[in-house]
Amino acid sequence: MKAAGTIPAGYDSDNGMLHIAGQSVEQHIETAGDTPLFVYDLARVRAQVTAFRRQMPAGVALHYAMKANPWPPLLRAMIGMVDGIDIASAGELAIALECGAEADHISFAGPGKRDRELRAAIVAGATLNLESEGEAERALAIAAAERCTPRLAVRVNPDFDLRGSGMKMGGGAKPFGVDADRAAALIRRIVAAGATYRGLHIFAGSQALDPAAIADAQRSALALAARIGRDSGAVPPLVNLGGGFGIPYFPGERPLEIGAVGAALAASLAARDPVLAETRFAIELGRWLVGEAGVYLTRIVDRKISHGETFLVTDGGLHHQLAASGNFGTVVRRNYPVAIATRFGMEPAETASVVGCLCTPLDRLADRVALPHADVGDLVAIFMAGAYGATASPAAFLGHPAPEQILVDADRAQP
Amino acid sequence: MKAAGTIPAGYDSDNGMLHIAGQSVEQHIETAGDTPLFVYDLARVRAQVTAFRRQMPAGVALHYAMKANPWPPLLRAMIGMVDGIDIASAGELAIALECGAEADHISFAGPGKRDRELRAAIVAGATLNLESEGEAERALAIAAAERCTPRLAVRVNPDFDLRGSGMKMGGGAKPFGVDADRAAALIRRIVAAGATYRGLHIFAGSQALDPAAIADAQRSALALAARIGRDSGAVPPLVNLGGGFGIPYFPGERPLEIGAVGAALAASLAARDPVLAETRFAIELGRWLVGEAGVYLTRIVDRKISHGETFLVTDGGLHHQLAASGNFGTVVRRNYPVAIATRFGMEPAETASVVGCLCTPLDRLADRVALPHADVGDLVAIFMAGAYGATASPAAFLGHPAPEQILVDADRAQP
Numbered sequence: 001m002k003a004a005g006t007i008p009a010g011y012d013s014d015n016g017m018l019h020i021a022g023q024s025v026e027q028h029i030e031t032a033g034d035t036p037l038f039v040y041d042l043a044r045v046r047a048q049v050t051a052f053r054r055q056m057p058a059g060v061a062l063h064y065a066m067k068a069n070p071w072p073p074l075l076r077a078m079i080g081m082v083d084g085i086d087i088a089s090a091g092e093l094a095i096a097l098e099c100g101a102e103a104d105h106i107s108f109a110g111p112g113k114r115d116r117e118l119r120a121a122i123v124a125g126a127t128l129n130l131e132s133e134g135e136a137e138r139a140l141a142i143a144a145a146e147r148c149t150p151r152l153a154v155r156v157n158p159d160f161d162l163r164g165s166g167m168k169m170g171g172g173a174k175p176f177g178v179d180a181d182r183a184a185a186l187i188r189r190i191v192a193a194g195a196t197y198r199g200l201h202i203f204a205g206s207q208a209l210d211p212a213a214i215a216d217a218q219r220s221a222l223a224l225a226a227r228i229g230r231d232s233g234a235v236p237p238l239v240n241l242g243g244g245f246g247i248p249y250f251p252g253e254r255p256l257e258i259g260a261v262g263a264a265l266a267a268s269l270a271a272r273d274p275v276l277a278e279t280r281f282a283i284e285l286g287r288w289l290v291g292e293a294g295v296y297l298t299r300i301v302d303r304k305i306s307h308g309e310t311f312l313v314t315d316g317g318l319h320h321q322l323a324a325s326g327n328f329g330t331v332v333r334r335n336y337p338v339a340i341a342t343r344f345g346m347e348p349a350e351t352a353s354v355v356g357c358l359c360t361p362l363d364r365l366a367d368r369v370a371l372p373h374a375d376v377g378d379l380v381a382i383f384m385a386g387a388y389g390a391t392a393s394p395a396a397f398l399g400h401p402a403p404e405q406i407l408v409d410a411d412r413a414q415p
Numbered sequence: 416m417k418a419a420g421t422i423p424a425g426y427d428s429d430n431g432m433l434h435i436a437g438q439s440v441e442q443h444i445e446t447a448g449d450t451p452l453f454v455y456d457l458a459r460v461r462a463q464v465t466a467f468r469r470q471m472p473a474g475v476a477l478h479y480a481m482k483a484n485p486w487p488p489l490l491r492a493m494i495g496m497v498d499g500i501d502i503a504s505a506g507e508l509a510i511a512l513e514c515g516a517e518a519d520h521i522s523f524a525g526p527g528k529r530d531r532e533l534r535a536a537i538v539a540g541a542t543l544n545l546e547s548e549g550e551a552e553r554a555l556a557i558a559a560a561e562r563c564t565p566r567l568a569v570r571v572n573p574d575f576d577l578r579g580s581g582m583k584m585g586g587g588a589k590p591f592g593v594d595a596d597r598a599a600a601l602i603r604r605i606v607a608a609g610a611t612y613r614g615l616h617i618f619a620g621s622q623a624l625d626p627a628a629i630a631d632a633q634r635s636a637l638a639l640a641a642r643i644g645r646d647s648g649a650v651p652p653l654v655n656l657g658g659g660f661g662i663p664y665f666p667g668e669r670p671l672e673i674g675a676v677g678a679a680l681a682a683s684l685a686a687r688d689p690v691l692a693e694t695r696f697a698i699e700l701g702r703w704l705v706g707e708a709g710v711y712l713t714r715i716v717d718r719k720i721s722h723g724e725t726f727l728v729t730d731g732g733l734h735h736q737l738a739a740s741g742n743f744g745t746v747v748r749r750n751y752p753v754a755i756a757t758r759f760g761m762e763p764a765e766t767a768s769v770v771g772c773l774c775t776p777l778d779r780l781a782d783r784v785a786l787p788h789a790d791v792g793d794l795v796a797i798f799m800a801g802a803y804g805a806t807a808s809p810a811a812f813l814g815h816p817a818p819e820q821i822l823v824d825a826d827r828a829q830p
Contacts, residue, residue, distance in 0.1 A: 067774065067812070067813050067814075070814060087814075088773070088774045088813045088814065089772075089813050089814040089815050090814075091813075091814030091815055091816065092813065092814040094814075095814065109774055110772060110773070110774050110813070111717065111719075111726075111728045111770065111772060111773075111774065112716045112717060112728040112729060112730055112732070112770075112771065112772025112773075113716065113772070114716055114730055114772075131717065131719075131728075132717050132719045132728075134717050134718060134719070134791060135717055157721055167775065167776055167777070168776065169776065172721075172722055173721040173722035173723065173724035173726075174721050174722075174776070175719060175721065175726040175728055175768070175770045175776075176774070176776075178721075179721050179722060301527040301528065301529055302526065302527060302546065302547050302549050302550055303549065304526075304546075304547045304549070304590060306572055306587075306588040306589050306590065306593075306594050307587055307588035307589075307594060308588065309588035311526075311588075311590040313526045313527040313546075313547075313590055314527060315527055315529055317527070322809060327742065327743055327744060328742055328777070329742060329775075329777050331746065353590070355526065355527075355590045356527065357504075357525060357526060357527025357528070357529075358503070358525070358526075358527075359482065359503045359524060359525050359526065359591070360582065360744075361582055361583065361584065361589070361590075361591075362582075362743070362744045376549060390811075391809065391811040391812050391813075391814075392809050392812045393809050394737060394806065394807050394808050394809050394810070395809070395810065395811060396805075396806040396810060397482070397806050397807045398482050398503045398504050398506075398507065398525070398806075399482075399485060399502075399503065399504040399505075399506030399507040399509075399510065399806075400504050400506055401506065
């Protein structure tokens with residue numbers, strides 16, 4: 001038997017039937033029309049936003065990295081709750097604008113921006129986080145051709161990393177941003193060219209659960225921003241300190257203590273170099289805001305025994321939950337939090353593996369976990385499914401339909 | 416520097432410009448309209464089919480596992496060249512029928528077939544490869560309700576594996592098929608229920624390059640089929656011996672010697688148990704038929720130096736080429752065959768990494784390989800990209816457009 005991640009607190013059930021936002025999962029499926037289904041609870045997102053506002057120093061802006069979950073109904077709600085939307089393509093720009101984001105609050109990072117994407121962002125008035133000197137020259141040329149003043153920030157490849165992060169984005173040769181020692185020259189160039197200088201973007205890593213590691217990275221980012229501010233002779237109007245706030249997916253992991261992060265950041269900001277006195281700061285989060293809010297529901301289509309092992313075969317799979325299957329950036333497969341949603345809270349009765357409907361041994365959603373006995377027709381819930389799910393999985397693989405998605409709100413549920 | 420896989424033979428160039436099927440890659444991109452672009456050369460597929468027909472024993476049927484590449488123009492061509500189409504979902508069934516496949520030549524394997532999928536296949540007249548006793552009962556009940564005689568084969572979880580295969584599909588507890596020792600009882604059940612018994616499906620693994628390993632697995636499959644034939648009292652009309660024919664992706668790998676596989680299979684068939692005297696045999700291939708026929712072309716958008724390393728940033732990425740990025744079923748990342756398509760055949764001049772346009776360090780198409788010097792605007796070609804590319808990647812991730820796809824045919828190219 002293998003362990004599974006810890007199911008987030010706050011889920012209740014009625015007679016074994018998992019409830020989300022005051023309604024049973026079967027009711028949600030009836031509303032949505034089918035399984036597999038992602039249910040996103042806006043109340044959980046709101047709780048994260050509220051925790052951020054309470055625990056982070058006043059004035060630190062909160063940005064949403066929409067790549068984590070760009071589903072328009074969710075994105076529309078996010079736009080109303082955060083201070084900025086971070087995008088990664090012209091496609092995301094179009095969705096963000098359609099969903100009501102103001103261009104003034106949109107910033108665009110991404111190492112391979114095409115000319116057409118630069119043009120779309122410049123014309124819309126979004127901020128470009130420049131990834132290289134070459135991209136800067138292309139942006140300036142396009143802006144000149146369009147007779148626009150481009151809004152340009154510089155993404156810096158930091159000379160430090162985020163310890164313990166799931167994905168390192170700094171501390172060595174990277175395709176993201178310009179190396180720290182070249183940032184000042186690039187800023188001087190874009191200022192001299194007449195662009196509106198919007199500041200710095202410093203992203204050292206993602207998915208960290210140790211507040212001290214995040215605090216260290218933020219302190220290092222402040223020091224780097226100050227150095228670049230002095231070297232460039234241009235005060236950065238905004239420093240995006242990156243994200244890195246992780247969520248607990250796997251056995252033994254615990255939620256990030258954001259209070260500790262906030263206290264450390266307050267101290268770092270209080271002690272910051274005077275060159276940054278007028279600078280505003282932002283933190284860019286995706287997964288931490290929406291990950292825990294999502295539950296992926298998939299129905300058991302077959303129950304099989306093979307060589308003494310039990311397999312619960314579902315109508316879902318890695319085509320919607322690539323990360324949960326262990327096939328996206330993980331070396332050792334570990335189990336996400338999982339439950340039989342129609343026998344929620346019942347005592348485990350057997351060891352079973354939950355697999356998807358795809359014809360590949362990679363399609364495993366839970367490997368040999370303790371579960372109540374489940375039959376065909378029962379529902380499996382995979383928790384922590386709100387980020388990097390539907391759009392970060394090979395949805396067209398094997399020709400299955402796209403998953404259903406539904407937005408609920410426990411804060412507005414009927415009692 | 417790291418090695419890359421070997422570029423398949425037969426590609427030529429003019430002044431450094433890669434040609435495919437008699438036209439330059441720039442001409443193909445102009446025809447298709449944009450990059451990134453998958454170019455599939457039907458002549459290479461035809462050559463594989465021809466090799467199969469020449470080297471495999473006469474009468475062994477060739478099936479195409481359309482999950483490898485279900486793009487309709489390619490699929491339509493495949494349907495004209497092979498003897499059967501193997502599908503994995505009702506979605507694939509619909510595409511196969513639309514593209515002209517006859518239901519009589521379609522068989523449907525997949526561990527999580529939903530009732531609606533069973534119904535669609537039964538009503539269409541396709542063969543179901545039953546994955547479990549439970550699925551058999553559902554299929555029989557649906558057929559009775561539809562007043563159809565279902566065509567049922569039994570997928571067997573073999574009690575052996577395919578040595579050296581990239582993905583093992585047998586030899587232990589698996590979610591695929593019924594365990595070998597339960598197959599005979601299931602066959603008796605479906606025959607007694609009045610179904611049309613279509614035979615056995617035995618798939619031991621995939622992506623093997625050792626002909627002896629494949630020959631062993633085929634010999635074991637024949638022995639298993641004979642045992643099940645005797646135990647069940649029903650001669651299998653067809654035995655699908657599975658696939659497993661690999662293609663060389665990585666440094667040091669060599670193409671499968673299919674002649675050796677064919678000779679060994681001929682010997683095994685000649686020596687087979689008389690209970691299989693009237694049985695027909697099929698081999699089900701996906702990757703081996705179409706993998707080498709595909710080239711993924713992506714344009715360099717940025718050329719960057721970070722801490723002394725060179726990055727060629729392209730407009731493509733893991734959203735089209737998840738496997739090439741090393742994030743789909745591989746533990747250790749290795750490089751696919753790669754070239755600068757606009758400087759093809761030129762001497763390497765530097766070590767560079769080819770990365771995609773996504774904001775994640777996972778998005779690396781080639782890691783520190785020797786390449787001619789390339790600039791913004793040059794094209795990168797990733798070879799062996801015809802299978803498990805466009806549909807087996809998270810296409811919607813970060814909001815980029817779907818790749819272009821084009822079908823060409825070197826056999827019909829203008830000289």
